[in-house]
Amino acid sequence: MPSDFITTIDSDDEAPNYGESSVQKGKTPVKNEDLDPDFDFDFSGGGRDTGLDLWGGDEVKGLKNGTEPINVDDIIARRRGKPLESYNDRKRKRKAAVQEEEESDDEVEGEEQPESQDEDMSEDGSEDEVSGSEDEEMSVDGSEVDSGSEEEDEDNDEDEEDEGDDEEAESSSDEDEETAAELARKEAFFAKDPTFTDDPTLPTSFAAMNLSRPLLRALTSLQLSVPTPIQARAIPLALQGRDILGSAVTGSGKTAAFMIPLLERLCYRDRGRGGQACRVLILCPTRELAVQCEAVGKALTEKGGLDIRFALLVGGLSLNAQAHTLRTLPDVLIATPGRLIDHLTNTPSFTLSALDVLVIDEADRMLEAGFTDELEEIIKACPRSRQTMLFSATMTDSVDELVKLSLDKPIRVFVDPKRNTAKGLIQEFVRIRSDDTRSPSLLALCKRTVREKCIIFFRSKALAHQMRIVFGLNGLKAAELHGNLTQEQRLQALNDFKAGSVDYLFATDLASRGLDIKGVETVINYDMPGQLAQYTHRVGRTARAGRKGRSISLVGEADRKMLKAAIKQSEADQIRNRIIPSEAINAMAEKLNEIKDEIQEVMREEKEEKLMRQADMELKKGQNMVEHQDEIYARPARTWFQSEKDKQNAKSASKDAYVGSFPDAKDAKKSKEKEGPKRGKYDGLSRKAKRRKMAMEEDQADQQSSNSTSMAIRNAKKAARPVKITEALPKAKSTGKKSGKVGGGKRKSAFDDDSKPSKKHEGMRAKPTKVNLDKKGKGGKGKSKVKRK
Numbered sequence: 001m002p003s004d005f006i007t008t009i010d011s012d013d014e015a016p017n018y019g020e021s022s023v024q025k026g027k028t029p030v031k032n033e034d035l036d037p038d039f040d041f042d043f044s045g046g047g048r049d050t051g052l053d054l055w056g057g058d059e060v061k062g063l064k065n066g067t068e069p070i071n072v073d074d075i076i077a078r079r080r081g082k083p084l085e086s087y088n089d090r091k092r093k094r095k096a097a098v099q100e101e102e103e104s105d106d107e108v109e110g111e112e113q114p115e116s117q118d119e120d121m122s123e124d125g126s127e128d129e130v131s132g133s134e135d136e137e138m139s140v141d142g143s144e145v146d147s148g149s150e151e152e153d154e155d156n157d158e159d160e161e162d163e164g165d166d167e168e169a170e171s172s173s174d175e176d177e178e179t180a181a182e183l184a185r186k187e188a189f190f191a192k193d194p195t196f197t198d199d200p201t202l203p204t205s206f207a208a209m210n211l212s213r214p215l216l217r218a219l220t221s222l223q224l225s226v227p228t229p230i231q232a233r234a235i236p237l238a239l240q241g242r243d244i245l246g247s248a249v250t251g252s253g254k255t256a257a258f259m260i261p262l263l264e265r266l267c268y269r270d271r272g273r274g275g276q277a278c279r280v281l282i283l284c285p286t287r288e289l290a291v292q293c294e295a296v297g298k299a300l301t302e303k304g305g306l307d308i309r310f311a312l313l314v315g316g317l318s319l320n321a322q323a324h325t326l327r328t329l330p331d332v333l334i335a336t337p338g339r340l341i342d343h344l345t346n347t348p349s350f351t352l353s354a355l356d357v358l359v360i361d362e363a364d365r366m367l368e369a370g371f372t373d374e375l376e377e378i379i380k381a382c383p384r385s386r387q388t389m390l391f392s393a394t395m396t397d398s399v400d401e402l403v404k405l406s407l408d409k410p411i412r413v414f415v416d417p418k419r420n421t422a423k424g425l426i427q428e429f430v431r432i433r434s435d436d437t438r439s440p441s442l443l444a445l446c447k448r449t450v451r452e453k454c455i456i457f458f459r460s461k462a463l464a465h466q467m468r469i470v471f472g473l474n475g476l477k478a479a480e481l482h483g484n485l486t487q488e489q490r491l492q493a494l495n496d497f498k499a500g501s502v503d504y505l506f507a508t509d510l511a512s513r514g515l516d517i518k519g520v521e522t523v524i525n526y527d528m529p530g531q532l533a534q535y536t537h538r539v540g541r542t543a544r545a546g547r548k549g550r551s552i553s554l555v556g557e558a559d560r561k562m563l564k565a566a567i568k569q570s571e572a573d574q575i576r577n578r579i580i581p582s583e584a585i586n587a588m589a590e591k592l593n594e595i596k597d598e599i600q601e602v603m604r605e606e607k608e609e610k611l612m613r614q615a616d617m618e619l620k621k622g623q624n625m626v627e628h629q630d631e632i633y634a635r636p637a638r639t640w641f642q643s644e645k646d647k648q649n650a651k652s653a654s655k656d657a658y659v660g661s662f663p664d665a666k667d668a669k670k671s672k673e674k675e676g677p678k679r680g681k682y683d684g685l686s687r688k689a690k691r692r693k694m695a696m697e698e699d700q701a702d703q704q705s706s707n708s709t710s711m712a713i714r715n716a717k718k719a720a721r722p723v724k725i726t727e728a729l730p731k732a733k734s735t736g737k738k739s740g741k742v743g744g745g746k747r748k749s750a751f752d753d754d755s756k757p758s759k760k761h762e763g764m765r766a767k768p769t770k771v772n773l774d775k776k777g778k779g780g781k782g783k784s785k786v787k788r789k
């Protein structure tokens with residue numbers, strides 16, 4: 001039975017305190033019992049605290065655009081009359097209060113005040129003593145762990161039903177069974193790794209790698225002295241110019257494994273006349289990862305006093321500023337695919353023709369549906385002779401996928417391929433009996449056990465946001481990180497979390513890969529992700545670089561396959577079964593029920609505020625259009641390499657690659673299918689009729705869009721009237737006429753000095769161009785976009 005195989009944490013009291021590891025508390029991180037004895041990195045000397053400290057605050061600087069984003073915490077504070085405080089703030093206050101009490105009133109013996117039970121606990125302290133007696137038949141137990149051999153034994157019919165489409169759960173076992181043909185293809189495709197076969201004595205220090213002095217200086221000052229296994233193997237090969245396919249567990253230093261050799265190569269680049277060029281491209285799947293990657297490169301460059309310039313090409317930041325930087329031919333480009341293609345297509349004279357090295361971080365994600373078209377487009381723009389390096393903790397070595405990247409005899413550098421999660425990671429699983437108990441369970445867990453430094457992953461942005469309101473109303477401080485936020489908000493959330501001004505970071509899978517946030521103690525999966533790789537990356541946000549950490553996954557019935565797969569890929573001693581006392585869950589469920597209306601109220605207030613701001617923005621947009629229409633219309637329309645339809649298809653394919661495989665997303669799909677009569681809006685129409693209907697709809701959409709523009713312009717004019725009494729405003733009609741000129745009008749280069757918009761106009765540019773002018777620029781139909789050759 002269970003206990004033979006896994007430890008059960010039968011109350012939600014704090015398990016071994018992962019967070020108290022000295023490394024994170026700023027104390028000297030030496031020989032701590034918490035540290036894994038097999039730990040390969042060298043942190044003696046406190047390297048982590050003084051070394052690479054990402055998300056320290058600089059990333060957000062300079063991004064403020066003046067408009068304060070809507071913050072639900074403010075709405076909650078307004079309603080409750082006091083602002084939310086983080087766990088740290090509360091701890092500080094409590095300490096100060098105790099001190100004050102001790103100083104002023106030494107003689108008075110207060111009644112027993114439980115140390116750890118702060119004001120939050122007073123609300124639910126009574127539930128704390130509950131033992132975990134029930135839940136004894138928890139399914140996250142030994143029989144599951146043990147089920148590697150007899151997986152299907154206890155599976156009921158339900159499970160058999162999803163058997164057919166739950167590929168990822170099966171994949172872990174299937175992966176091992178490669179056919180002889182596949183193996184032969186791999187044999188032919190990959191070159192042998194000399195560091196693995198011929199040379200077992202890998203460099204044990206960076207100094208032994210023949211790196212140039214400035215770089216060694218940089219590594220020393222960042223207190224990186226001993227290379228991690230992936231660094232020890234990949235750096236020498238990369239310095240030889242070999243194509244590499246690199247994989248090692250999360251948090252094992254893959255970023256430096258590619259950054260160090262490429263900076264070394266750049267130290268010896270041609271600096272003569274015409275030698276300046278964009279030589280290195282690092283592609284990352286998310287903006288945050290790109291920002292982080294740039295921070296690593298810049299830290300090494302600055303510490304070593306190297307003359308290497310970086311450009312960050314990611315969405316959400318100013319296109320103009322990026323185009324301007326590109327004009328100065330930076331050495332290293334760190335980009336997300338979409339923004340890079342935008343520049344390749346629309347920034348005059350920018351090319352990748354001088355590229356020496358292409359690095360693709362989180363390469364397996366980039367090879368997934370949705371990114372592939374973009375990746376192919378980028379590869380086409382790179383010279384064939386480049387060096388290519390691919391890295392990920394869950395790297396594919398499927399030849400079919402990799403041939404797309406035209407690798408040249410790549411070397412597979414897979415460190416400890418059997419290990420999928422970090423050694424210091426303890427993975428806990430909580431059984432969720434019915435979906436109604438999921439939110440109360442999370443709340444109970446966070447109110448009583450996981451108080452700070454915790455990332456919580458949600459399947460959807462809406463859910464993450466809703467839960468943030470729930471947390472706020474329960475006095476818990478959280479920030480959100482997902483695609484519904486502006487780039488500024490995203491970076492701000494990361495910094496707030498890093499600084500400890502919020503205790504929880506509510507994220508979607510946007511944050512599951514690559515992010516290296518120091519001191520994350522716990523990762524909670526509110527729901528299990530749809531793919532095992534996602535699970536691996538999510539839980540990999542903790543227990544990084546030899547530290548301890550824990551993940552807690554809430555596992556419902558529909559997640560059983562994923563649970564098995566997760567357990568199967570881990571060591572048995574990493575797995576724990578956590579039970580949250582049902583009384584605690586019930587109490588939280590009651591509480592949630594009580595605040596149900598208030599949650600709706602907060603959401604309503606937020607929506608109203610959003611609408612007001614939107615109206616305000618429309619007004620401003622209209623004003624800009626009126627005041628600067630000549631200049632705005634004179635700008636060249638931005639183009640994209642795919643048609644709008646292809647773009648949408650790629651987008652939904654990308655989404656499917658992540659979300660589509662969620663078990664209950666599938667269930668939802670199935671049940672929809674079962675529902676039957678719901679038909680597509682074009683169903684039953686002939687092709688001709690369908691096309692006609694689609695064209696009509698498109699025209700209507702165009703009409704609506706131009707109506708709203710005209711409306712915005714009219715509003716703007718009205719608003720402008722009182723202040724501009726003596727100035728005649730241009731007539732609304734003229735807007736349409738002007739737009740007609742765009743196609744034949746003279747297009748100005750983004751680099752033409754006279755076309756450079758004044759600072760005042762710069763921030764206004766992108767939106768009006770995209771929203772209103774793209775269609776007009778294309779002759780009003782808004783169908784095909786110019787294709788890049």
Ligand SMILES: Nc1ncnc2c1ncn2[C@@H]1O[C@H](COP(=O)(O)OP(=O)(O)OP(=O)(O)O)[C@@H](O)[C@H]1O
Binds near residue numbers: 042052231251513545
């Ligand atoms: N040689 C080293 N010695 C000690 N710490 C290191 C070393 N190299 C990197 N680190 C630290 O390890 C941490 C994790 O590194 P990094 O983010 O590159 O991991 P990763 O393998 O890319 O993880 P993921 O798979 O999640 O993207 C960073 O904080 C980094 O500073």
